[in-house]
Amino acid sequence: MMPDPTQQGKAETKEWKPDVDMPVVYFQGVSKSYGRIHALSNITLGLSGGVTGILGMNGAGKSTMFKLIMGKLKPSAGEVRLFGTDPWKNPAPYVKVGFVPEHEKMHDWMTALDFVSTFARLHGMTRDHAEKEAIRVLDFVGLSDVVNKQIGQFSKGMRQRTKIAHALVNDPELIILDEPLQGCDPLARTTVMNVIRELGKMGRTVLVSSHILSEIERITEQIIILHQGKLVALGNLHAIRERLDEIPHTIRIVGDDARSLAKDILDHPAVFGLSFPSNTELLIQTYHFGSLHSELPKLIVKNGHRVTLIDNPDDDLESLLGHLTGGGA
Amino acid sequence: MSDKPTIWRALDRKAMAVAEFTLRQQRKRLSTWVVMGVGFLAMAVLTMFYIDSMMRDYDAIDNDGDSSDFDMDGYPNGQEVLYGTDILDPDSHPGLLNPSIPPDDPSKWINEDDFDIESLASGSYGYDDDGDCRTEEKTASQQDTNSNNIPCDVRITEPSYYNGFSTAILSDRGVDEDPDDDAYAKESIHRAFVLALGKFGFVFLIGIFVPLFMATGLVRDEMTSGTMHYMLSKPIARSEVFLYRILGFLGLAWPYMTGMVVLAALVTGFFGPSDGFFRFSDLGVWMAVLLASLLAVLVYAMLFCLLGVLWKHGIILALPFAAWELGMILTTLGAPDAAILRFSVIGWAMNIVDAGAALAWTDTSLLIELGLWGGGSNNAEPLTGSLALQIFASDSGLGLTPLVTIVVSICVMLFQAATCWFVGGALFKSKEID
Numbered sequence: 001m002m003p004d005p006t007q008q009g010k011a012e013t014k015e016w017k018p019d020v021d022m023p024v025v026y027f028q029g030v031s032k033s034y035g036r037i038h039a040l041s042n043i044t045l046g047l048s049g050g051v052t053g054i055l056g057m058n059g060a061g062k063s064t065m066f067k068l069i070m071g072k073l074k075p076s077a078g079e080v081r082l083f084g085t086d087p088w089k090n091p092a093p094y095v096k097v098g099f100v101p102e103h104e105k106m107h108d109w110m111t112a113l114d115f116v117s118t119f120a121r122l123h124g125m126t127r128d129h130a131e132k133e134a135i136r137v138l139d140f141v142g143l144s145d146v147v148n149k150q151i152g153q154f155s156k157g158m159r160q161r162t163k164i165a166h167a168l169v170n171d172p173e174l175i176i177l178d179e180p181l182q183g184c185d186p187l188a189r190t191t192v193m194n195v196i197r198e199l200g201k202m203g204r205t206v207l208v209s210s211h212i213l214s215e216i217e218r219i220t221e222q223i224i225i226l227h228q229g230k231l232v233a234l235g236n237l238h239a240i241r242e243r244l245d246e247i248p249h250t251i252r253i254v255g256d257d258a259r260s261l262a263k264d265i266l267d268h269p270a271v272f273g274l275s276f277p278s279n280t281e282l283l284i285q286t287y288h289f290g291s292l293h294s295e296l297p298k299l300i301v302k303n304g305h306r307v308t309l310i311d312n313p314d315d316d317l318e319s320l321l322g323h324l325t326g327g328g329a
Numbered sequence: 330m331s332d333k334p335t336i337w338r339a340l341d342r343k344a345m346a347v348a349e350f351t352l353r354q355q356r357k358r359l360s361t362w363v364v365m366g367v368g369f370l371a372m373a374v375l376t377m378f379y380i381d382s383m384m385r386d387y388d389a390i391d392n393d394g395d396s397s398d399f400d401m402d403g404y405p406n407g408q409e410v411l412y413g414t415d416i417l418d419p420d421s422h423p424g425l426l427n428p429s430i431p432p433d434d435p436s437k438w439i440n441e442d443d444f445d446i447e448s449l450a451s452g453s454y455g456y457d458d459d460g461d462c463r464t465e466e467k468t469a470s471q472q473d474t475n476s477n478n479i480p481c482d483v484r485i486t487e488p489s490y491y492n493g494f495s496t497a498i499l500s501d502r503g504v505d506e507d508p509d510d511d512a513y514a515k516e517s518i519h520r521a522f523v524l525a526l527g528k529f530g531f532v533f534l535i536g537i538f539v540p541l542f543m544a545t546g547l548v549r550d551e552m553t554s555g556t557m558h559y560m561l562s563k564p565i566a567r568s569e570v571f572l573y574r575i576l577g578f579l580g581l582a583w584p585y586m587t588g589m590v591v592l593a594a595l596v597t598g599f600f601g602p603s604d605g606f607f608r609f610s611d612l613g614v615w616m617a618v619l620l621a622s623l624l625a626v627l628v629y630a631m632l633f634c635l636l637g638v639l640w641k642h643g644i645i646l647a648l649p650f651a652a653w654e655l656g657m658i659l660t661t662l663g664a665p666d667a668a669i670l671r672f673s674v675i676g677w678a679m680n681i682v683d684a685g686a687a688l689a690w691t692d693t694s695l696l697i698e699l700g701l702w703g704g705g706s707n708n709a710e711p712l713t714g715s716l717a718l719q720i721f722a723s724d725s726g727l728g729l730t731p732l733v734t735i736v737v738s739i740c741v742m743l744f745q746a747a748t749c750w751f752v753g754g755a756l757f758k759s760k761e762i763d
Contacts, residue, residue, distance in 0.1 A: 070562055072762040091564050099562035103555030109357040121346030122563035124339030130346075166559065 018093065019084020023048040024174050024205045025069055030078035032064050032229075039064040040229045042078070047207065051200035053216035053237075054209040055317060056226035062209040063102055065226070066178050069207075070099050082174075095123065098167030102178035102209075104159075108152030112138055112162045115151055120169040130169075137165040142191050157188025164195060175199055177208045181215050186309075193219050213317045214293075225324065232324050240320070248272075249289040251296070255307040258282040264303045268292060343565050344573045351577025355543060364542045365585055368535045372589055375530055376596055379522045383600045387514040387713050389439045392704035393506040395461070396438035407438040407459060413466045442507040444699050445483075446692055454695075455483030455505040462503035475499035485695065498702045506704040510712060515602040517700055517714030520693060523597055523611055524686060524721040527618035531590055532678045533658050536625035537651050539582055544630035545644050547574040548753075549637035552762055561762065568754025571638070575630050575750070582626050590619045610689060617685020617735070621678040624742040628674045631746045635753030638760065665726030674745060676726075680738040683723055684731035693722050 023046035032040040040061045056062045067073040068080045071087035071094075080086065083093040107115055116134035117127070125133065138147050141161040146154070151162060160180055167175055177196065181189050196219050199206050210216050216223060217237060225233040225240075233240055255261055262274050262282055270292040273285030286292045300307050355361045391397070395407030400419040402409075409416045412423040412430060423430035438459070445456040457463050462472055462481040472480035483500040500506065548571055551557035560570055594615040601608040632650070637643035657673035665683065670676030686693065700715025725734045 067763070070558075072558070072561065074761060091561075091566055094562055094564040097562065099558070101555065101558040101562070103558060105555045107354070107556060107559075109354070118346055118350050119559055119563060122343050122560065122565050124342050124564075126342065167562075 018096065019081075022046075022081055022084035024083060025207070026079075026081040026084075027065075027068075028079040028081075030068065030075045030080055032061075032068060032073060033076050038229045040068070040226075043231050044078075045224070045231065045234065047205060049203065049205050050222055051196060051206040051208065051220035053220045053223040054207060054226060055211070055213060055216055055223055056209070057211055057317065057321070059228075060211075060226040061229040062211075062226055063178055064229075066099070066176050066207070066209065069176060070094075070097075095170065096173040098170065098172035098175045100160075100163045100167045100175075100177040100180055102182070104156075104183075106151050106159060106163070109150065111148050111150055112143055112154070112158075112165070113147040115162060116166045116169055119166050123170045133169050133171075134165070137168045138162070140168065141165045141195055155185065155188070156183040157185050157192075160184055160188065160192060161195075164192065168199075172204070174205045175207070177206070179209055179211075181210060181212070189215075196220075211317060213320065214311075225321070227321050227325060232321065240324075249286050251284040251286065251289075251293065252309070252311045253282045253284065253296075253300075253307055254280055254309040254311075255282070255300075255305055256280065257305070261300070261303075261305045261307070264299055264305070265296075268295070268299070340569075343569065344576060347560070347565075347570060347573035348577035348580055351547070351574050352580040355578065355581050361543060361581070364539060368539060368585075369589065371534065372526070372530050372593065375526055376593065379519075379526070379597065380600050382518050382522070383515060383602070387511040389436075390510050390710075391439040391507060392510075393442070395441075395459075395507065396435040398435065403432040405433055405435045405438045407441065407461060408433045410461045411459070411464060413464065438507075440507055440509040440511075442503075442505055442704075443509040443512070444505050446695060446699070454485060455481075455500060457481040457501075457504045459503075459507070462501055472501055474502045485698070498698055505699075508699070508704055508712065512602065513696075513700060513712045514714040517696060517712075517718040519597065519601040519608075520686075520690060520696070521714065521717035521721045523601075523614055523618075524682070524718075526593055526597075527590075527614065527621075527682055528658065528661075528679060528721065531586065531593075531618055531622040532625050532682065533654065533675060535586060535589065536622050536675075536678070537629055537654060539585070540578075540626055540629040540633050541644065541647050541651060543582065544575065544578050545633040545637040545647055547578055547630075547634045547637065548757060549634075549641055549643060552638075552760070553641060557762055566754075567757045568750070571634065571754045571757050572750055575627075575634060578630055579627065582630070583623055586622050586626060587619060590615060590622065613689030614682070614686045617682050617688075620685075620735075620739070621681040624681070624739065624746075625674060625678045628742055628746045628749065631749035631753060632674075635749050635756065638753055638757045661726065662720060662723055665723040666728065667726075670726065674742065677738040677741050677745075679723075680725045680727055680734050683725040684734040684738070686722065687725065687731045693718070697722065 025047040027043045027045050030040060030043045031038065043065070054062050054065065064073065068075055069082055069087060071091060074088045080088070083096060085093045087093060110118070113131065113134050116138060117130040120130035120133050121127065135144070135147060138144055141164050143158060143161055143165065146158065151159060154162065160183070164177065164180060167177070180192050180196070184192060196206055196208055200220065208216070208219060221237045223233070223235070223237050223240070224231065253261065258276055258280055262276070265271060265284060266274060270286045270288035271284055272287060275283045277283060284292070296310060395410065396405050398405050399416050400422075402419040402422040404414070404422040404424065406416045409422060412426060414423055415421040424432065441459040443458060445458070446454065469480065475482075475484040477484045481501045481504050483498060483505050486497045486499065548557075551560070561567065594612065598607045598609070598611060601611065633643065633647045636646040640646060654673055654675045657670055658675045658679060660667050660670055661676055661679040665679070697715055697719045700712040701719070703710055703712050725731065727734045727737065729737065
């Protein structure tokens with residue numbers, strides 16, 4: 001068969017048929033260990049449709065789980081199925097998958113358009129088709145005005161969005177995003193979250209990992225919590241949220257004048273404690289995290305405070321995990 | 330066929346995408362240009378030595394001693410022999426003949442009886458240019474001291490038990506005994522250089538070191554840096570990635586190699602000894618060198634890429650292999666038929682070069698023998714250039730005709746490359762990527 005140097009013909013890879021009875025992602029008793037370290041132990045779950053947040057501390061097994069789905073790792077025990085196929089043995093299911101790895105490293109010498117279209121061609125697209133699709137997805141993630149800029153000159157948020165664009169270029173049914181919000185500035189964070197929510201609305205199966213509960217909370221209600229390689233919770237966030245509300249929480253606010261801000265917030269019934277690590281920083285202790293968190297923006301805007309950051313320090317998840325595993329934070 | 334969607338079409342799109350990506354990636358790296366630049370400089374320096382050796386004059390040596398004048402009568406010995414006068418009697422010289430012959434400048438009796446390789450007639454060589462054999466003074470048996478029934482010629486015997494399995498050169502006394510040292514030196518140094526640069530410069534040095542520095546990390550670097558995740562999360566088999574990465578590397582290395590060989594062919598073609606303005610007779614050798622070096626780059630790239638996949642410090646595995654290949658290329662010079670060469674890459678590549686040289690220069694072994702013989706007088710030293718040519722020229726070692734040798738060697742090297750791909754792809758497939 002002659003090669004096609006013009007790369008202009010119309011072609012499809014031989015049709016790969018997914019197993020319709022299987023969930024998109026299916027784990028049956030999957031364990032993964034490196035020597036004595038158990039990165040994942042005995043995970044069984046099936047995922048299909050909607051956005052699922054995978055929550056866990058660093059080293060909880062989130063990335064390991066994704067790498068098993070993506071055939072980068074071989075399970076030590078159990079079965080991994082992606083559209084009913086073993087991804088370690090067969091790369092065919094990736095026709096329907098988009099993967100955003102957690103690695104920072106990218107091909108910095110390429111332009112965003114090059115990067116996305118080059119990898120699109122690995123789906124069997126022609127050069128022209130790949131470029132068209134690349135422009136479409138780069139527009140979708142809000143990078144349409146920098147498509148011809150080198151990735152090396154991008155901010156972290158732009159790089160993250162380029163990675164997402166590269167994963168979306170084949171219009172996948174399953175999108176896996178490993179810590180997509182890490183290192184993003186607030187604007188990029190919002191954009192990325194909107195993109196993920198949009199994908200969920202389009203009926204795609206989206207798996208997104210994070211170690212920050214509040215981030216996941218803004219994206220989805222369906223979550224999986226991993227802790228030390230074990231599945232500790234799986235289900236609707238509201239159900240877990242009820243338990244979460246019963247344990248004390250910290251909200252961190254960074255602004256121009258922490259003390260005047262504190263005066264306005266102290267009146268709120270949910271607040272039971274305040275502290276000032278520095279002149280511009282305010283830590284709020286609350287038992288009703290949900291209600292306070294939703295009212296905070298209104299309070300701040302009403303009194304004209306200038307705030308640069310509202311944050312729930314990581315110990316949110318830690319305390320939740322402590323609660324879930326029964327050990328206390 | 331052109332519009333039919335096929336798996337092949339999708340495959341070659343992926344191949345083009347990965348190969349093009351790899352090519353562009355290599356082009357962006359400084360190390361690529363450093364490696365290629367150093368390779369070019371090394372070859373350029375070697376070529377400088379060659380140009381120097383072609384520009385200089387080699388001393389004309391009176392190999393048969395007939396420019397001396399033993400009886401001091403002003404007539405060189407050669408001239409006296411030609412006219413039948415006594416070389417030891419000052420009162421006997423051609424000036425006393427009728428008509429009187431004026432004495433020759435002694436330099437006319439240096440290099441006066443050159444090798445006549447091309448005057449090939451019924452298995453005999455040589456022509457008595459200075460007439461000291463064909464002189465009427467000599468009887469028929471004196472004119473045929475090598476007893477092949479051809480007067481005043483050079484007889485070349487096939488290797489046999491009686492002469493220690495080497496070619497023996499037997500000349501009728503006085504034939505081809507004072508060769509043109511300068512012409513011989515230039516011809517043999519030229520051939521020696523073409524073979525040396527082709528074998529050691531292109532096939533060995535560039536053929537090994539460009540893949541060593543550029544192909545060992547083709548897959549491994551991406552595995553280490555984490556960028557391999559982008560490629561491997563696409564529907565493409567890992568052995569395909571392995572192969573297409575190599576293709577991209579070849580897209581840079583092959584044109585580079587071709588350019589260097591063409592440049593060398595041009596320089597040596599213009600500077601080498603020839604009747605016209607350009608030595609077309611070398612082109613066959615250069616084509617063999619090009620073929621051998623392209624195949625060597627292919628096999629080494631596959632092998633080193635495999636070693637890179639096998640271990641993250643694959644270059645440490647590749648270096649002993651390069652040393653092994655150096656040993657093997659040295660072996661091809663002395664013992665081209667050694668069985669151990671079959672377990673090397675370079676042994677097969679050398680077969681191609683030697684077979685190409687055998688096709689393009691049919692008389693190389695004769696040239697070497699004649700140079701070592703040096704004219705046949707008892708104190709004759711090997712001529713300048715003959716030892717160099719003897720070192721770098723060798724038989725192809727397979728005992729087959731040159732064309733068959735080339736075909737067999739190509740097949741073996743392609744098989745070696747395919748094996749490395751197969752093993753490398755399987756290894757890559759079994760690697761977990763973190």
